[in-house]
Amino acid sequence: MPDADRPQELPARLLTDPEMINACRARDFARVFRLVKTRAGIYPSMIARRCELTPSRVGEVMAGRRQLLHMDVIERIADGLRIPGDMLGLARRPWETPQALVVTERETPQQPEPEKQTPDSLPGPDVDSILTLATRTSLSAATLEAFRSSIEDYWRRDDQHGGEALRPAIVGQLRYVVGLLKESRPPSIQNGLYGIAAELARLTGWTYFDARQYNQARSYFTEALQLAKEIDDRQFMANVLACMSLQATYQDKPADSLALVTAAQDQARSALGTTPRVPSMLSMREAFAHATLGNQTSTHRAIPEAHRQFEQIQATDPDPAWVTYFDEPKLIVDTGIAHGRLGEAATAEPLIADALRREDRTNQRGRAFHAFWLARTQLDQGKLDQACSTATQALESASAVASERVSGHLREFYDQLAPYRQEPVALAFEARLRAVLPPVSGSLHP
Known part of the structure; x- marks a missing residue:
C-alpha cells in the first residue's frame, strides 16, 4: 500500500492519554471520536470513511444518540483509526508492530512532532480500572438494548467460529458492566444491567465449557447464577443450571447432571410467565441426564414431555432471547441424540x-x-x-x-x-x- 493511502497513525501522546485509554476501555466511541477530532485533527467525515461508517452515523455517535457495540464495527474502528486492539479489548490487529503502542509519527508543517511515548508511560491496570470507575456513565433503555444486541452478536460468532478469540472481549465487557452495577441507578436500568451481566457471565462460562476447561466454566456459571438471583430471574437461573447439567454429562457425573436439571425445572416452574419453549428445552436436558445414567424408562418419559411442551408454543410467546435457539430442528436432533445415548x-x-x-x-x-x-x-x-x-x-x-x-x-x-x-x-x-x-x-x- 503506498504511503499516501496508508491510514494516518494517531499521535502516541493521544494513545497514552488516560482519557483516551478510559474511553477505549469503556468503548465510549462518542468520546473516542471527539478526542480523535480534537487531538489528531481527523474530522467526522474522515472518521466515517476510514471506519466504513456513514457520516450521519458518526454524527449520531458523537452526539450521544447511538451506541456502537457490534464486534465487526469495533474491529473496523480499530483498524481504520489505528487504535491497538488491546485498548478496545480485541486481539492484536494484523497491522500492529511487536511493541503494542509504538507508532511512527508523521511530520507535518503545521505543528511540531509530538513527544514520543513508550509503553512504560502507560498507566497500570489498577489505575485504568480506577479511571473507569470514576467516570459516571449515563445509561438508558436504548443502551441496554445495545448491550443485548452485542451479546446476540457474540453468540452468533461463537456458533460460527468458537468462543476462544471472543473471550477477552466478552470478559472485558462483563467486568465493565459489573463495574456499572456499583453506581446508583433507577431500578429498571439497574435490573437490566444485572440481567446483561448474567448473560455475559453465562456466555463466558459457555466458552470455557466448549474449550473443556470445566473449572473455569463452573466459576462463571456460578457467577451468572448469583447475578440472576439478585433480580430473581428464575427463568435465567434455570437456563444456567441447564448449562451446568450438560457440563456434568461431559464430566461423567450423570447423577449431578440430573440433580442440576431437576433444580432448573423447579426454578422454571416457580417463575412467572414461563413460556412452553423453556420447559421443552429443560425436559430434553433431563432426557440427556437419564440417558447418560442408562435409565431407559425415564428417558422415554422425558422425551415425549419435551415434545408435548413444544407443541404448545405459540408464535406470539414472549420467549427469552436465550431459548430461541431451541427450534424444531434442535428438538428433533436432541431427540435423536438422547436415543443415541441410550x-x-x-x-x-x-x-x-x-x-x-x-x-x-x-x-x-x-x-x-x-x-x-x-x-x-x-x-x-x-x-x-x-x-x-x-x-x-x-x-x-x-x-x-x-x-x-x-x-x-x-x-x-x-x-x-x-x-x-x-x-x-x-x-x-x-x-x-x-x-x-x-x-x-x-x-x-x-
Whole structure:
C-alpha cells in the first residue's frame, strides 16, 4: 500500500492519554471520536470513511444518540483509526508492530512532532480500572438494548467460529458492566444491567465449557447464577443450571447432571410467565441426564414431555432471547441424540439426519457436533462406509470452528473405529483427521 493511502497513525501522546485509554476501555466511541477530532485533527467525515461508517452515523455517535457495540464495527474502528486492539479489548490487529503502542509519527508543517511515548508511560491496570470507575456513565433503555444486541452478536460468532478469540472481549465487557452495577441507578436500568451481566457471565462460562476447561466454566456459571438471583430471574437461573447439567454429562457425573436439571425445572416452574419453549428445552436436558445414567424408562418419559411442551408454543410467546435457539430442528436432533445415548441407534439415525438437513448452515459447531452423532449411530449399526463419510463431513465443519469439545468428539469417533482400523475408509478418515485437527497426545496412534 503506498504511503499516501496508508491510514494516518494517531499521535502516541493521544494513545497514552488516560482519557483516551478510559474511553477505549469503556468503548465510549462518542468520546473516542471527539478526542480523535480534537487531538489528531481527523474530522467526522474522515472518521466515517476510514471506519466504513456513514457520516450521519458518526454524527449520531458523537452526539450521544447511538451506541456502537457490534464486534465487526469495533474491529473496523480499530483498524481504520489505528487504535491497538488491546485498548478496545480485541486481539492484536494484523497491522500492529511487536511493541503494542509504538507508532511512527508523521511530520507535518503545521505543528511540531509530538513527544514520543513508550509503553512504560502507560498507566497500570489498577489505575485504568480506577479511571473507569470514576467516570459516571449515563445509561438508558436504548443502551441496554445495545448491550443485548452485542451479546446476540457474540453468540452468533461463537456458533460460527468458537468462543476462544471472543473471550477477552466478552470478559472485558462483563467486568465493565459489573463495574456499572456499583453506581446508583433507577431500578429498571439497574435490573437490566444485572440481567446483561448474567448473560455475559453465562456466555463466558459457555466458552470455557466448549474449550473443556470445566473449572473455569463452573466459576462463571456460578457467577451468572448469583447475578440472576439478585433480580430473581428464575427463568435465567434455570437456563444456567441447564448449562451446568450438560457440563456434568461431559464430566461423567450423570447423577449431578440430573440433580442440576431437576433444580432448573423447579426454578422454571416457580417463575412467572414461563413460556412452553423453556420447559421443552429443560425436559430434553433431563432426557440427556437419564440417558447418560442408562435409565431407559425415564428417558422415554422425558422425551415425549419435551415434545408435548413444544407443541404448545405459540408464535406470539414472549420467549427469552436465550431459548430461541431451541427450534424444531434442535428438538428433533436432541431427540435423536438422547436415543443415541441410550444405544438406540436405529431410532436415532433418521432423526439426526433429518435435523441436520434442516439446520442453519452458518452454525458450524452445531453441524459438526450433530454430524458426529449421526456418524456414531451409523457406526453402531455396522454402517462403516456411511459412518466414515459422515464423520469426514463433520471434520469439514469442525475445521471452521475452534471447539475442543467438537474436536474431542471426533477423536472419540476415531477411537471407536479400532475394530476397523485397517479398512480403507477408516484409514482415509484417520488421514483426514490428522490433517484437519492437531494431534493430542495419546489420541491418535500411528
